[in-house]
Amino acid sequence: MKGKTLGILLALVLGAWILSRLPNPAVDVGRLEPVEVVQLTVTGDEILIRTDTGAWGAGSVLADAVEALKRADDREVFLETADKLLLQGDPEKYLPELYELFRPGSQICRTVGEPDLEAAGRYLTIHPASMTLGQLRAEGGRLQTLILEEGRGILVP
Amino acid sequence: MDKELTDGAIRAVFANAGDFVAREMLCGSQQVYVYMIDGLIAGVTASDLVFKPLSRMPELPAEALYRRALTGSVYNNVAADCQDLADAVNKLVNGFCVVLFPGVGAVAFETKTPEKRSIAPPEVESTVKGPKDAFTETMRTNTSLLRRHLRTEKLCLYQTTVGSATRTNVTVAWIDGITDPVLVQRMKARLSELETESFLSPAEVEELVTGNRKTPFPLLQYTERTDKFARGLLSGRVGLLVDGLPLGYLLPVDLGYLMTSPEDLGMDYVSASFIRVLRWGAMLLSLLLPAVYVALAMFHQQMIPLPLLRAIIDSKANVPFSAVGEVLGLLLAFELLQEAGLHLPRSVGQSVSIIGGIVVGTAAVEASLISPAALIVVSLAGISGFAMPNRDLAEALRLFRFVFALLGAYAGLFGVTVGVIGLVIHLSALESLGEGYLNPFSRGGKLGLLRKRSGKEKGC
Numbered sequence: 001m002k003g004k005t006l007g008i009l010l011a012l013v014l015g016a017w018i019l020s021r022l023p024n025p026a027v028d029v030g031r032l033e034p035v036e037v038v039q040l041t042v043t044g045d046e047i048l049i050r051t052d053t054g055a056w057g058a059g060s061v062l063a064d065a066v067e068a069l070k071r072a073d074d075r076e077v078f079l080e081t082a083d084k085l086l087l088q089g090d091p092e093k094y095l096p097e098l099y100e101l102f103r104p105g106s107q108i109c110r111t112v113g114e115p116d117l118e119a120a121g122r123y124l125t126i127h128p129a130s131m132t133l134g135q136l137r138a139e140g141g142r143l144q145t146l147i148l149e150e151g152r153g154i155l156v157p
Numbered sequence: 158m159d160k161e162l163t164d165g166a167i168r169a170v171f172a173n174a175g176d177f178v179a180r181e182m183l184c185g186s187q188q189v190y191v192y193m194i195d196g197l198i199a200g201v202t203a204s205d206l207v208f209k210p211l212s213r214m215p216e217l218p219a220e221a222l223y224r225r226a227l228t229g230s231v232y233n234n235v236a237a238d239c240q241d242l243a244d245a246v247n248k249l250v251n252g253f254c255v256v257l258f259p260g261v262g263a264v265a266f267e268t269k270t271p272e273k274r275s276i277a278p279p280e281v282e283s284t285v286k287g288p289k290d291a292f293t294e295t296m297r298t299n300t301s302l303l304r305r306h307l308r309t310e311k312l313c314l315y316q317t318t319v320g321s322a323t324r325t326n327v328t329v330a331w332i333d334g335i336t337d338p339v340l341v342q343r344m345k346a347r348l349s350e351l352e353t354e355s356f357l358s359p360a361e362v363e364e365l366v367t368g369n370r371k372t373p374f375p376l377l378q379y380t381e382r383t384d385k386f387a388r389g390l391l392s393g394r395v396g397l398l399v400d401g402l403p404l405g406y407l408l409p410v411d412l413g414y415l416m417t418s419p420e421d422l423g424m425d426y427v428s429a430s431f432i433r434v435l436r437w438g439a440m441l442l443s444l445l446l447p448a449v450y451v452a453l454a455m456f457h458q459q460m461i462p463l464p465l466l467r468a469i470i471d472s473k474a475n476v477p478f479s480a481v482g483e484v485l486g487l488l489l490a491f492e493l494l495q496e497a498g499l500h501l502p503r504s505v506g507q508s509v510s511i512i513g514g515i516v517v518g519t520a521a522v523e524a525s526l527i528s529p530a531a532l533i534v535v536s537l538a539g540i541s542g543f544a545m546p547n548r549d550l551a552e553a554l555r556l557f558r559f560v561f562a563l564l565g566a567y568a569g570l571f572g573v574t575v576g577v578i579g580l581v582i583h584l585s586a587l588e589s590l591g592e593g594y595l596n597p598f599s600r601g602g603k604l605g606l607l608r609k610r611s612g613k614e615k616g617c
Contacts, residue, residue: 015575019568026566028480029454030473030528034466080459081466103463 033075035082037121038102039111042089051077052117062097084124085133086111086146095136104134108143109155115148123153130155162242162263164190167255170246177249182208184226185216190257192245197252198268206233207254207266223258231256235267250324273298274403279381281548286423291381296326296400299383303330303396303405306387311335317348319365320356327356330386330396330405337393343590344395344408362399362406367589373556375549376589378407378414385419395590409590413597413605416440418546421608429608436544437606443541444554447484448561448573450534454480456569468530475525481566483531488559490517491539 037052040062047065050056055077057069070077079101085108091098109129111120129144136143144155160166164179167190171177176195181188189211193203210231214222227236237253239245245255245263252269276298279291288306292299300314311333319327327348331341351365359379367376377397380386381404389407390396394414397406407414416436421429453461454469461469476483494513501509518536521527538558545551557580564572587594597603 016567019564019572019575022568022571024456024569026455026569027458028473029458029466029469030476030479032458032470034470078458078470081463081470083463 027076031076032078032081033073034078037084037086037117037124038079038082039086039088039115039117039120040091040094040098042091042094047091047094050117051079051082052121053077062094062101066101082106084121084129085109086115086117086120087143088112099133099137102133104132104137106133107131108133108136110143110145112145112147115146119151120146120148120153123148127153127155160242162239162245162257164257164259166242167192167245167249167257170242171249182211184211184222184256184258185214187217187219187222187258189222190259191254192249192257193254193268194249194252197250197270198254199270199272202270203254203266203268207231207256207268211256219258219261223261223264226256226258226264231264231266233266233268235265237265239263239265247318247324251326276302282380282382282385284382284420284423287382287419288384290383292383292386292398292403292405294401294403296328296398299398299405300328300330302383303387303390303398306383307332307390312390313341315341315345317345319348319351320353322354323356325356326400328398330390330398331394332390335391335393336395340393340395340409340590340592344397347590356399357401359402359404362397362402366397366406366408372583372587373553374584374587374594375415375547375553376408376410376587376594378410378547379404379549380407381405382419388419388422389414409588409592411589411592411594411596412584413603415547415550416545417605420546426608426610430606433606433608436546439541439544440554443538443545443551444558445561445573445577446534446538446541447488447558448565448576449570450531450565451481451484451562452565452569452573455566469528472528472530476528477525478527479566480531481562483527484535484562485559487527487531487535488538488562491535492555 033053033055035051035053039050041048041050045060046058047060047062048056048058049065049069051069053073055069055073057065057067057072059065059068066079080103082102083106085098085102085106087108087110107124107129108131124146129146131141131143135141142157144157147154147156168179174194178193178195180191182191183189191207191211211226214225214230217225227238229236237248239248239255239262245265248265249255252267253265254268255263255265257263273295274293276290276293278289290302292302304312309332313331313333315329317327317329318324329341329344329348347366347368353361353365356362356365363377364370378389380389383405386396386405386407394407394409397408399406417433421433424432458466473480478486490513494510497513498507498510518532522529522532542551542554545554561573561576564576568575585593585595593599597605
């Protein structure tokens with residue numbers, strides 16, 4: 001009987017240890033800062049990533065920029081909720097990383113200047129871009145460009 | 158108690174019983190002793206059906222008087238010969254009037270008081286269309302109720318006594334030709350093997366009869382409804398009636414039995430099947446919903462649809478507690494409310510539930526102490542638990558709800574999955590009267606998810 005109890009205890013401890021070794025740390029949903037619009041600007045060797053929540057981060061590679069973005073906010077910047085992706089500059093070489101980082105259903109388009117991301121989000125909600133990240137990955141194609149001026153926007157091919 | 162059956166021996170047994178009555182009287186020219194326990198016998202019955210006939214008996218030798226009393230001169234419904242002192246004492250505590258013919262023997266006459274609780278509608282297992290006769294505390298009333306539902310000579314009732322101190326009368330019921338004789342033998346053997354002083358409370362009965370309470374899951378099914386009990390016997394199960402308990406037990410039990418309700422037979426097979434499927438869904442919701450919510454809210458936010466995730470995040474913006482803190486706190490509060498409602502009078506209990514559930518819940522959400530999402534999740538799980546036809550099963554699920562929520566907080570859906578696997582292993586190891594608990598899921602087992610059409614419904 002003692003052996004059986006000991007065995008159960010050992011199994012429980014082993015189970016708890018295995019479960020504690022899981023790769024994903026727990027983050028409470030209340031600590032998340034949901035992001036809707038992300039702008040990715042590539043200029044020379046620097047990548048700048050901005051969100052509609054006002055957070056930003058920069059780095060020489062995309063991973064560093066994202067890391068800096070997450071450190072910049074007290075709350076956990078949650079890119080999984082981003083469903084509008086604006087590209088600026090020459091970000092083509094980072095597309096494989098973007099496919100992993102964002103939802104396939106996210107709208108993707110180019111932009112010019114430094115647009116108000118909240119306004120961009122509102123515009124794209126009403127007038128969605130023609131291409132999603134998943135479509136771009138599967139079929140390729142030319143991205144539309146979003147131009148925002150004085151609160152008014154237009155998507156041009 | 159192997160003493161000789163004498164006046165002194167009987168008086169000695171009840172020396173400290175204030176309600177014990179002993180009387181000397183003349184029967185013919187012979188002196189006899191009459192014993193009874195006040196309160197257990199009906200005075201008028203004893204006077205009319207024992208004392209009067211005894212006093213009118215002719216002058217005969219004691220042995221002849223004894224024989225005449227036993228064979229009908231004392232016109233009583235039951236006249237039984239007392240074998241020894243223990244037998245006489247047993248008859249006395251069961252409401253008999255014992256007449257001792259010194260040096261010859263003793264005869265016990267049934268003079269039980271008719272005072273007992275009348276048959277009332279079931280209080281816990283309420284029914285809309287079903288019969289309203291629930292079991293009472295008197296075993297003989299219960300067997301008579303059973304006989305009224307099952308008017309067949311094949312209904313077998315085996316009576317025995319359990320408990321060295323309480324000497325509780327117990328009846329094992331089954332239907333000859335339907336119930337597996339092995340099950341009956343197992344039940345009888347289990348009762349005969351019991352070495353206990355008392356057999357009074359449901360907890361004692363359940364623990365002693367099942368012989369394994371290392372699980373919160375019920376290993377026997379109780380019911381206060383006679384039609385449910387009769388239906389259980391008709392499905393080949395063994396019934397157990399205990400004197401003093403207003404309920405009947407059915408064995409063996411498995412998950413399928415616990416998920417069906419006699420109400421299902423009171424409606425058409427389409428509605429009944431729908432309700433049964435709904436009930437199984439409610440069981441899963443009750444068990445897993447808080448755990449899955451905690452796991453998703455802490456580990457797998459990516460799996461939540463975007464609008465819903467945003468709504469949850471917005472609702473939790475000012476809440477100081479984590480998702481697991483909220484859920485566990487609400488589950489605890491829910492348990493407390495239920496417990497409080499049980500121990501209060503019905504009218505007050507309802508008020509507590511309303512105040513606790515609606516007023517406090519709403520106020521807590523408005524004060525940003527909890528998020529609406531967590532409140533909805535816990536409420537849904539709680540309501541789903543109430544859909545369980547068996548209360549013991551619902552309580553077991555409540556317990557595992559906590560365990561799963563903790564596992565979800567510790568390791569996300571992986572932890573919940575480990576918990577579910579552990580629960581299935583635990584359930585598969587359980588047995589009720591030698592039958593597997595998960596029998597409905599075994600090959601050839603009947604889950605009873607859909608109610609079968611009766612011949613009449615098929616138009617036969």
